[in-house]
Every structure is written in C-alpha cells, then in structure tokens.
Amino acid sequence: MEETFGKLDKPRVEAAVREFLLAIGEDPDREGLVGTPDRVARACEELLGGMQEDPGAHLRKQFHEERNQEMVIVRDIPFSSLCEHHILPFTGRAHVAYIPREGRITGLSKISRCVMGFAHRLQVQERLTAQIADAMVAELEPLGVMVVMEAEHSCMTMRGVRSAGALTTTSAVRGCFKSNSKTREEALRLLGL
Numbered sequence: 001m002e003e004t005f006g007k008l009d010k011p012r013v014e015a016a017v018r019e020f021l022l023a024i025g026e027d028p029d030r031e032g033l034v035g036t037p038d039r040v041a042r043a044c045e046e047l048l049g050g051m052q053e054d055p056g057a058h059l060r061k062q063f064h065e066e067r068n069q070e071m072v073i074v075r076d077i078p079f080s081s082l083c084e085h086h087i088l089p090f091t092g093r094a095h096v097a098y099i100p101r102e103g104r105i106t107g108l109s110k111i112s113r114c115v116m117g118f119a120h121r122l123q124v125q126e127r128l129t130a131q132i133a134d135a136m137v138a139e140l141e142p143l144g145v146m147v148v149m150e151a152e153h154s155c156m157t158m159r160g161v162r163s164a165g166a167l168t169t170t171s172a173v174r175g176c177f178k179s180n181s182k183t184r185e186e187a188l189r190l191l192g193l
Contacts, residue, residue, distance in 0.1 A: 005051040013041040047082060048120055055117025056135030058110040067103035069143065071183075073190055074111045083155050084122035092151025092167070097187040098136055099143040099176060106140060125151055125170050133172035144175030146187050 014037035021028040021036065028037065077094040094115045118131045129149045136145040148171045157164045177184045 007052060008041075008045055008048065010041045010045070013044055014038055017041065046120075047080075048122065050117040050120030051122075053117050055114045055131075056139050058113040058117065059106045059135060059139035061110055062104050062106050062140070064103050068100050068105055069103070071097055071099050071187060071190070072105065073097040073187065074108055075191060077112050077115050079115050079119040079149075079151075081119040081121070081123045081125075081128060081151075083153060084124060086155040086159070087122070088154035088158065090123075090125060090151045090153040090155075090168075092149060094132065095148045095150075095191045095193075096132065096136070097146045097177070097191065098140065099183070101141050101143050104140050104142070111136075125149055125153075125168055129170040129172045133174050137174050142175060144177040144180075144183065145172075146174070146177040146184065147172045148188075148191060148193060 017037040017040045080091045133147040
C-alpha cells in the first residue's frame, strides 16, 4: 500500500501565495492578481491530487480469465508532474511493459491512471519511475515489469542552464525484464527505444 498524505489546506495555500506575491514585490490586491491565490490553491488540488490517493489501487481491477502470459505494452502515456526541487513542471511520456503471471491482467486505462496518480505529487522523475514499477509488482505480481519515462524539465529549460528540448530518460526494471536480456531487448525494441 502506497503512503498517502493529509488533505490540502486550501486557505493556507491561498495565504502562502498572497505572501509570495508580496515577497516578490507584487500587489496581491491589484486587479489581475485578486483571484490568484484562490486559482493557485485550486490548481494545487488538481496538480497534487495524487498525494491523497494510493495510485496502485487503480491496478486492483483485474481480469483473470485471459490466461495471457505474453508481453503487454502501453506506450506514450502523457504525464505532467511538479519537480520537488523547484516546484516547476516536468512533462513527458511514460511507457509501461509487463508480462502477466497466470493471466492476471489489468485494464489498460488503469495503468494510465496509476501513472497519473504518482505524477500528481511533488516528484523527481527517478522516484516516479520506480513507484510505478513497484505498484505494478505489488498489485499484479507479474513475471516482469519495465517502466521507461522521458520528460522535459522546466527547471532545465526555463532557468539555470536553459537547455530547451533536453529530455531526461529513466527506467525501472523488475523481474524477468531484469534477469533475461532477450526479454528486455524485445521490450525496448517494441517500445522503439
């Protein structure tokens, strides 16, 4: 079971945003900013909603009658997350491959929901990748799982080094994908990586 956190304190977020606006020399009472603290708090509820859920729970909806033990791949799952170091967005695509054990498969949309649940937290891409793979292992007990994520980080494109277009790729490999190089190579080929 994945750890969940307390409910977002919307009034406190609004007060912090108002204080932030004052700290950067803005007037939070000017026309364009009057509703900003509320808008930011509502955005936080959506962007960080994964903190109030167990994203692995989406994978509990399973189908056992298929008896499939062949590779299943869901490619190009779009995701957006917030980097915990700068609270700036990083966006990209997740690719998830798994080999079911004894026909334990899940709905394809459930994999996307799992990705989104973990992405909607303050994150680092490395941990995000591992959390998805570990949830797949915990809930489906597959023969193997591979998660590959590619993302562009605003903290690299908007500030600092300003490397627009640079992608960060991370992977998490579990089970037979780790122990069998031919299986891993087949997955990477099918993923186009």
